[in-house]
Amino acid sequence: MRVAIAGAGAVGRSIALELVESEHQVMLIERELTQIDPGAVEDAEWVHADACELSSLEEAGIEGCDVVIAATGDDKVNLVVSLLAKTEFGVRRVVARVNDPRNEWLFSENWGVDVAVSTPRLLAALVEEAVAVGDLVRLLTLRQGQANLMEVTLPDPTPLSGRPVRSLALPPDSALVVILRGGRVIVPQPDDAIEAGDELLFVATAAVEEEIRSALDV
Structure with missing residues (x-):
């Protein structure tokens, strides 16, 4: 998979290292020469x-990328990069x-964004996930x-203990993965x-979140 990352700061580099280790092709785009x-x-x-300039993205060959990650520290820049990648180059x-x-x-x-990653929200969700038992916690928006x-995390005891997965009355547009x-x-x-x-x-x-809570009796 070919991935372009706009922003070569600490976040962009960390993402790039992870992707390279997974044997993906990575291109880092950075406007500050010092970075x-x-x-x-x-x-x-x-x-x-x-990465906010159409001609720069074209020269970089962004249309050949499967994924574009807008990872700068400026939300305005990330929105512009996302919009250009999706509307001008059709990045999947x-x-x-x-x-x-x-x-x-x-x-x-x-604005062309398929997945938005908010670090403060994600950290808050992970804290909740770590300490909350018997409550439905939203981890990530897709x-x-x-x-x-x-x-x-099901409490002990729980009325669901011993019941088969098929007995869960989950609503449409939901899945236990x-x-x-x-x-x-x-x-499962x-x-x-x-x-x-x-x-x-x-x-x-x-x-359907409330319906899931009802099905789980939490």
Whole structure:
């Protein structure tokens, strides 16, 4: 997979290192010459250019990328990069960093964003996930806000203990995707029994969250 990252600061470089380790082709685009450091991510392609300029993206070959990540520290820049990548170059997947949670509402399909990642919101969700038992916690928003990744850790005791997965009356537009039990990752099958302490991960639209809570009795 070929990935372009706009912004070669600490965040952009960290993402690039992870992707390179996973054997993806990575291109880092950075307008500040002082941030250009090929030695920091040796296997990445480095481009000194302004990712907000159409001509710069064209010269960089952005249309050949499968994913564009707008990872600068400026929300305005990230929105412009996302819009250009999606509308001008037809990039299939655009991921954008949200620096100020107050701007999160802007990071939608109207600006070409497929997935918006808000670090403050994500950290808050992870804190909730770590300490909350018996409550449904939203971890991540997917696909322009159309679906969310949610988690619940079942209390002990729970009325669901011993019941098969197929007995969960989950609403439409929702799915139980994995059960975490101790050190195990379980892909749920209809006859698998639910146990107290299980960590359940769901993908669902925001509209059915209350119905999921009712189905889980949490």
